[in-house]
Amino acid sequence: MSEKVPAPWSPVELTMNGTYICAKVWGREYVWDNSLLPSSVRTAGREILSAPAALHARFGREEAEFKEIVFLPISAEEDKAVFTVCASAGNIIVNIRWTVEYDGYLEMALSVVPYWSFWGVSPVALDGLWITFPLTCESSGLYHYWPTDRYDGLASGAVPEEGVSTAFKPYFWAGWEFGGLGITTETDEFIELSPGKPCVSLTPEGDGRILRWDLLDRKPRAWSDREDSWGDALGPVDYVFGIQATPVKEQRRDRMEFRIVHESYTCDDRLLMPDENGKTLLDKYKDNGVNWLIFHESWSAMQNYGQAVEEERFQTCVRECHSRGIRVMAYFGYEYPTNAPLWHEKKDDYLLKNPAGHFTGGWQRHNPCQRAYMVCYAGGYAEGMRERVKYAMEHYGLDGIYTDGTYVPWSCANAAHGCGYTAPDGSRRPTFPVFAVRRHVKALYELVHGMGGMIDTHQSSCLLAPTLAFADSFYNGESIQEKLKESFLGFLNLPAFRTEYMGKNLGLFPQMLAYTDSRMPIEKAASLSLIHDVLPRPGVGAEASAAVAPYWKKLCAFGSGDAEWHPYWEKDCPVRPETEHVYCSVYEKDGKLLAAVSSFNEETDTVLLRIPEGAALGEIVPGIASAERDGCILRLNMKAFRPELIELVFS
Numbered sequence: 001m002s003e004k005v006p007a008p009w010s011p012v013e014l015t016m017n018g019t020y021i022c023a024k025v026w027g028r029e030y031v032w033d034n035s036l037l038p039s040s041v042r043t044a045g046r047e048i049l050s051a052p053a054a055l056h057a058r059f060g061r062e063e064a065e066f067k068e069i070v071f072l073p074i075s076a077e078e079d080k081a082v083f084t085v086c087a088s089a090g091n092i093i094v095n096i097r098w099t100v101e102y103d104g105y106l107e108m109a110l111s112v113v114p115y116w117s118f119w120g121v122s123p124v125a126l127d128g129l130w131i132t133f134p135l136t137c138e139s140s141g142l143y144h145y146w147p148t149d150r151y152d153g154l155a156s157g158a159v160p161e162e163g164v165s166t167a168f169k170p171y172f173w174a175g176w177e178f179g180g181l182g183i184t185t186e187t188d189e190f191i192e193l194s195p196g197k198p199c200v201s202l203t204p205e206g207d208g209r210i211l212r213w214d215l216l217d218r219k220p221r222a223w224s225d226r227e228d229s230w231g232d233a234l235g236p237v238d239y240v241f242g243i244q245a246t247p248v249k250e251q252r253r254d255r256m257e258f259r260i261v262h263e264s265y266t267c268d269d270r271l272l273m274p275d276e277n278g279k280t281l282l283d284k285y286k287d288n289g290v291n292w293l294i295f296h297e298s299w300s301a302m303q304n305y306g307q308a309v310e311e312e313r314f315q316t317c318v319r320e321c322h323s324r325g326i327r328v329m330a331y332f333g334y335e336y337p338t339n340a341p342l343w344h345e346k347k348d349d350y351l352l353k354n355p356a357g358h359f360t361g362g363w364q365r366h367n368p369c370q371r372a373y374m375v376c377y378a379g380g381y382a383e384g385m386r387e388r389v390k391y392a393m394e395h396y397g398l399d400g401i402y403t404d405g406t407y408v409p410w411s412c413a414n415a416a417h418g419c420g421y422t423a424p425d426g427s428r429r430p431t432f433p434v435f436a437v438r439r440h441v442k443a444l445y446e447l448v449h450g451m452g453g454m455i456d457t458h459q460s461s462c463l464l465a466p467t468l469a470f471a472d473s474f475y476n477g478e479s480i481q482e483k484l485k486e487s488f489l490g491f492l493n494l495p496a497f498r499t500e501y502m503g504k505n506l507g508l509f510p511q512m513l514a515y516t517d518s519r520m521p522i523e524k525a526a527s528l529s530l531i532h533d534v535l536p537r538p539g540v541g542a543e544a545s546a547a548v549a550p551y552w553k554k555l556c557a558f559g560s561g562d563a564e565w566h567p568y569w570e571k572d573c574p575v576r577p578e579t580e581h582v583y584c585s586v587y588e589k590d591g592k593l594l595a596a597v598s599s600f601n602e603e604t605d606t607v608l609l610r611i612p613e614g615a616a617l618g619e620i621v622p623g624i625a626s627a628e629r630d631g632c633i634l635r636l637n638m639k640a641f642r643p644e645l646i647e648l649v650f651s
C-alpha cells in the first residue's frame with residue numbers, strides 16, 4: 001500500500017492516449033473519450049451512463065458543439081492525477097482542470113472564457129450553459145439532495161414518475177441501492193437562472209433519466225455591461241464541481257465487530273460503581289457484548305476541545321474500559337466554546353457566520369458553564385481541531401473519535417475565511433464549504449488512522465459522499481426520531497431509508513440513532529433497520545444494549561458481514577413473506593440462511609413465510625415469536641415491531 005493512499009483505497013491508475021483517458025480507482029472507472037466530461041462511468045460492476053456526460057453551450061437559439069478538444073497531462077501521483085482539457089464552442093472557449101483522487105472523487109474546475117470578443121468584433125453571445133449526466137434507468141431510481149427544506153423532512157427516496165427538480169443545492173445524488181453518482185458544488189454565485197427555474201433536475205428521458213445542472217439561461221452578468229478590451233478585459237466565469245460515483249469503498253465486512261453504546265461520561269464514577277450484585281455498568285455492558293463506548297460531549301471541559309474535566313479520572317475510566325475489552329471513542333464536534341483559551345483571538349476566524357454576520361448555534365452547557373457556537377472548517381479551526389484530536393488520543397489512550405456534524409458543510413457567509421459572497425443587490429449570501437470540509441476530514445482520517453484509531457460521525461439528512469468517504473462509520477436518524485414516534489407507519493418511507501440510512505449505496509457502515517422510550521422501544525427501531533442490515537445503536541444504560549444483544553450475538557455467530565445478502569425488495573430473495581406489511585431480508589452463508597423478519601402489521605400476529613424446499617428450522621432470535629412449519633410455509637406467531645432472526649438449515 002502506498003504511503004499517500006490510506007486503506008482501503010488503492011492508487012489512482014491513469015492511462016492517456018490522445019483524447020482518450022481512462023482513470024481507475026477502487027471499484028470505479030471513468031473514461032473521457034474525446035469528451036469534456038466522462039463518456040463512461042463504471043461503478044459497482046455496471047455502466048451507469050446511457051450516453052456521455054456533457055457540457056452544453058447555447059448561443060441564441062442554437063446549441064454549439066465543442067470542437068478543438070485537446071487533452072494535456074499535468075501530473076500523475078498515486079493519490080491523484082491531474083489533466084486539463086481545452087475546447088471551443090461558438091465564441092467561447094472552456095478550460096477544464098480535472099483532478100482524479102484515490103477515493104474516486106473528480107474535481108472539475110471549469111473556466112468559461114469569452115474568445116475573440118475584443119472591440120466588439122464578435123460580441124459574446126453565450127446565453128445558456130448546462131451540464132447533463134444521462135443515467136440508465138436501473139441506476140437512477142433513487143435520489144438524495146442536501147440540505148432538506150425542513151430539519152425533519154426527507155430529501156431522499158424513490159424518484160417519482162415526473163422526476164425530481166429543485167433550486168440550487170450543493171449536493172445531489174442519483175442512484176440505486178448499491179451505487180450511484182453524486183455531484184457537488186459550493187456556491188450558486190455564478191449560477192444565473194430565471195426566477196423559478198430549477199437548477200438541478202433528474203427527469204425521465206428515453207429509457208433512462210437525465211441528471212442536469214443548469215448554470216446559465218442568459219448572458220452572464222460579468223459579460224453584460226461592457227465591451228471586452230485589452231485595458232478592461234472580460235474574465236472567465238469559473239465553476240468548481242465535485243463528481244463522485246459511489247460506492248466510495250467496500251462496506252466494511254467486520255461491521256458486527258462494532259457493538260457500540262453511546263454513553264454520557266460526566267466525570268463521575270457512575271460507570272464504575274458496583275450494584276448490589278457487585279456489577280458495575282461497565283461490567284453489564286461487557287456482558288451484553290458491548291465492545292465500544294462513545295462518550296458524549298460532557299467528557300470535555302470545553303465543548304469540542306478534547307480536554308477532560310478531570311484528566312486522571314478520565315484516564316482511569318478509559319483504562320477500566322480497556323481492561324474489559326471495551327474500546328473508547330470520545331466526542332468532538334461542530335462547535336467552539338466561549339471558555340476555550342483562545343476564544344478572543346480565534347472566534348472571528350473559527351466560527352461560522354450567517355449572512356447578517358452573526359454566529360449560529362450557541363449550545364449552552366454547564367460543568368463548567370459555557371456556550372458553544374458553530375464552527376466553519378474553512379477557517380483555522382480545522383487545523384485546531386486536528387491538534388486537539390491528536391492530544392486527546394495520545395493523552396487519554398482513546399481508540400477513536402466520534403465527530404458530531406463535522407462532515408457536514410454547513411452554510412456560511414464568513415468572509416474572514418473566504419465563505420459567502422456579495423450578490424449584485426448588495427446582500428450577503430452564504431456558500432457551502434464542501435471542499436474545505438472534505439480537505440479537513442481527509443486530513444483527520446489520515447491522522448486518526450495513522451494513530452490506529454477510527455472515526456464515527458453523526459449527521460442528519462446529509463449523505464455527502466465526498467466527505468463521508470473519510471468516516472469509518474456513520475450515525476444517522478436523529479432528524480426522523482420524532483416523526484417515527486408520532487406515526488411510525490405514517491412516516492415510513494422504505495426507499496428513503498434504503499437511500500439515506502442503509503449505507504450500501506455509498507459503501508459506508510451506518511448505525512441508526514434511536515432515542516428510545518415507551519413510544520419507540522429500541523426493538524421498534526430495529527424492526528425498521530434490521531431488514532436493511534443495519535442495527536440501532538443503544539444509548540445510556542444497560543437496558544437498550546441488553547435488547548440489542550441477541551441480534552448482535554446471532555449476526556456475529558452467523559458471519560453476516562461477509563454473507564451473501566438478499567434484500568426484501570429483490571425478487572430472488574429465498575424467503576418471501578405471504579402476509580401483508582411483513583418484510584424479510586436474508587443472509588446466506590455456508591449453506592445456511594438467516595432471515596431478518598419484521599412485521600409492520602398491527603392487525604395480526606400470524607405471519608406466513610414461504611421458505612425454500614428442504615429447509616429445516618433452526619434457531620429463532622430473540623425468540624419471542626414461535627414457529628410452526630407446514631411444508632414450504634412457516635407460520636409464525638409474531639408481534640408487529642418485534643423483529644426476529646430466523647435460521648434455516650439444509651441437511
Ligand SMILES: [Zn+2]
Binds near residue numbers: 351352377412417433
Ligand atoms: Zn465559513
